[in-house]
Amino acid sequence: MHISVFDIFKIGIGPSSSHTVGPMRAARRFAERLSQDGQLAATASVKIELFGSLGFTGKGHGSDRAVILGLEGEDPATVDVDHVPRRVAKVAEHKTIKLLGEHDVAFDPASQIIFHRREKLPLHANGMRFTALSAGGETIVERIYYSVGGGFVVDHAGAPADGSTPADQVVVPYPFNSGDELLRHASDHGLAISSLMLENEKALAPEAEVKRRVLEIWNAMESCVKRGCEREGILPGGLKVRRRAAALNRKLKSEATNDPLKIMDWVNLFALAVNEENAAGGRVVTAPTNGAAGIIPAVAMYYRRFLPNSDDEGTIRFLLTAAAIGALYKKNASISGAEVGCQGEVGVACSTARTRCRSTRSSRRCGAPVRT
Numbered sequence: 001m002h003i004s005v006f007d008i009f010k011i012g013i014g015p016s017s018s019h020t021v022g023p024m025r026a027a028r029r030f031a032e033r034l035s036q037d038g039q040l041a042a043t044a045s046v047k048i049e050l051f052g053s054l055g056f057t058g059k060g061h062g063s064d065r066a067v068i069l070g071l072e073g074e075d076p077a078t079v080d081v082d083h084v085p086r087r088v089a090k091v092a093e094h095k096t097i098k099l100l101g102e103h104d105v106a107f108d109p110a111s112q113i114i115f116h117r118r119e120k121l122p123l124h125a126n127g128m129r130f131t132a133l134s135a136g137g138e139t140i141v142e143r144i145y146y147s148v149g150g151g152f153v154v155d156h157a158g159a160p161a162d163g164s165t166p167a168d169q170v171v172v173p174y175p176f177n178s179g180d181e182l183l184r185h186a187s188d189h190g191l192a193i194s195s196l197m198l199e200n201e202k203a204l205a206p207e208a209e210v211k212r213r214v215l216e217i218w219n220a221m222e223s224c225v226k227r228g229c230e231r232e233g234i235l236p237g238g239l240k241v242r243r244r245a246a247a248l249n250r251k252l253k254s255e256a257t258n259d260p261l262k263i264m265d266w267v268n269l270f271a272l273a274v275n276e277e278n279a280a281g282g283r284v285v286t287a288p289t290n291g292a293a294g295i296i297p298a299v300a301m302y303y304r305r306f307l308p309n310s311d312d313e314g315t316i317r318f319l320l321t322a323a324a325i326g327a328l329y330k331k332n333a334s335i336s337g338a339e340v341g342c343q344g345e346v347g348v349a350c351s352t353a354r355t356r357c358r359s360t361r362s363s364r365r366c367g368a369p370v371r372t
Helices: 017-036 052-057 063-071 081-094 179-189 193-202 207-230 245-254 262-279 295-306 312-332
Strands: 010-013 045-051 096-099 103-106 113-116 126-133 139-149 152-155 283-286
Touching: 010 017, 010 207, 017 052, 017 063, 017 096, 017 126, 017 139, 017 152, 045 052, 045 063, 045 103, 052 113, 052 126, 063 081, 063 096, 063 113, 081 096, 179 193, 179 312, 193 207, 193 312, 207 245, 207 262, 207 283, 207 295, 207 312, 245 262, 262 283, 262 295, 295 312
Parallel strands: 045 113
Antiparallel strands: 010 283, 045 126, 096 103, 126 139, 139 152
């Protein structure tokens, strides 16, 4: 099963690849399918239901905003992040939304985006159901999507929602599903891991295009670091967390020292700057999740800023190698993590709290946070 570098590194927005990037892609895909199937003109209203993990923490992760933007045809890689609050507020105020930017339908986010905190769809914790309704309230079409981590979206059967070729059907010269297989290929063929990944990518696109797109990813990472080092104020949410990166940036610039460990202060700053941009809903690159989005650009910025012979070719090699490692995680574990409401039963041991279920009624689940 081949996982491309462009599957691992996706340009998107914060704060969550599973809860923000995925739902936006799913909503856009739903609207596109309405258009492709000739159902857009007959659609008078839409309803969106978010289940499981999305239902439990979707509001805090901007899933409702993401769905609105996706229905309007926006993509996480290109949406103007500075105008998101105004656009979402406009939809809520006028109670209408323009599907794909071309077809107005009735839409009140307060009642037509439904968060099911204690229900799950069968395939994955991050389930979504989109329904298109006629003027008479009849269902025109209903589609289910899942945001399975890292910005990946699949349909009700587990196939890529964008219609692309499933990963297990892509043929590359050096397939690997484990670290042992990856290292064996590299040793047997005398290839660095980055070179091996490049050869696999060349089976899908010309080398020049692969390198150009990898550098686009780096440029998005670099821009995110710089933006995070400049922005100040309070981060979204009820905790009133103040941004720290800009002040740290000024402090490090003003300090005169030959301490070699100061480089690590810069690396930490770069990661913090990205993390704050992610929390603010800014432009970030999933790596391979938004929760870990600060680490890869921080290391890359260290390379570009502090190593005298750094260049684009070295940056490409670094990102290709990092993508190979990220692909191993994607193939062998879930990279979708979030809080969901308790799905247990009264008297059953809670695997997170290591205690008995706290619910006092046999007919109810307590909804306590459970890490997935």
